[in-house]
Amino acid sequence: AQSVSQHNHHVILSEAASLELGCNYSYGGTVNLFWYVQYPGQHLQLLLKYFSGDPLVKGIKGFEAEFIKSKFSFNLRKPSVQWSDTAEYFCAVNAMNSGYSTLTFGKGTMLLVSP
Amino acid sequence: KAGVTQTPRYLIKTRGQQVTLSCSPISGHRSVSWYQQTPGQGLQFLFEYFSETQRNKGNFPGRFSGRQFSNSRSEMNVSTLELGDSALYLCASGGGPETFAGELFFGEGSRLTVL
Numbered sequence: 001a002q003s004v005s006q007h008n009h010h011v012i013l014s015e016a017a018s019l020e021l022g023c024n025y026s027y028g029g030t031v032n033l034f035w036y037v038q039y040p041g042q043h044l045q046l047l048l049k050y051f052s053g054d055p056l057v058k059g060i061k062g063f064e065a066e067f068i069k070s071k072f073s074f075n076l077r078k079p080s081v082q083w084s085d086t087a088e089y090f091c092a093v094n095a096m097n098s099g100y101s102t103l104t105f106g107k108g109t110m111l112l113v114s115p
Numbered sequence: 116k117a118g119v120t121q122t123p124r125y126l127i128k129t130r131g132q133q134v135t136l137s138c139s140p141i142s143g144h145r146s147v148s149w150y151q152q153t154p155g156q157g158l159q160f161l162f163e164y165f166s167e168t169q170r171n172k173g174n175f176p177g178r179f180s181g182r183q184f185s186n187s188r189s190e191m192n193v194s195t196l197e198l199g200d201s202a203l204y205l206c207a208s209g210g211g212p213e214t215f216a217g218e219l220f221f222g223e224g225s226r227l228t229v230l
Contacts, residue, residue, distance in 0.1 A: 032215060032216055032217040032218075034217055034218070036221075042223075043118075043119075043205075043221050043222060043223045043224065044158075044205065044221040045220075045221065046218065046219070046220075049215070049217075049218055051215050090157075090158060092158075092217065093217075094216050094217025098171060099148070099163040099165075099170040099171030100146055100163070100165060100170065100209065100210060100216045100217075101146040101147070101148035101163045101165070101170075101207060101209040101210065101216070101217070101219055102148065102160055102163050102170075102171045102173075102217075103148075103150075103158075103160060103207075103217055103219065104160065105150075105157055105158040105159075106157070107157045108157055108158075
């Protein structure tokens, strides 16, 4: 079975600092990769996705992620965070041997951005 | 267009009771999946339905069950509730036009408290 590991459980940054959240997965086959975000009091929503092609993908609100197949990694980055980026971030994998809507999530990283 | 609707939003039950949660996916989406979110275990996949058929099931006991109706609406049921079933239950909609496997739209969840 596949698994997803997120490197940090809690991250605290000041506004304008750069962000990188690590994510590694274990699955030898083809995967679709995602970052989902849960803002305080809001529902879980898609931040960005990778299916194929350019390994550097861009999402909403200036976020980007890079898929490195050899490292089984899909790290999330943002050059300059804002207070409004305070949220919990989840890395997720959809493996080709699983269901269409089956996601394996990491434990999540709580990001707190101080103004 | 309307998002994913889950009812009820909050409910309190006692041990041994059973509960039924409902989910209406986005119009045109054929897949519904359910996830359990707890502080300790994070987001865990329960099951997935596509065109009324269960396509995948997570590692949960048989007390957890679900179904999907012809109009794509879904219900999940938990029987003989235990304290550990207290969680936020999330429904996700997928399988719509121009979406890919794993690209899900989540509802706000049903928060179940078992006393």
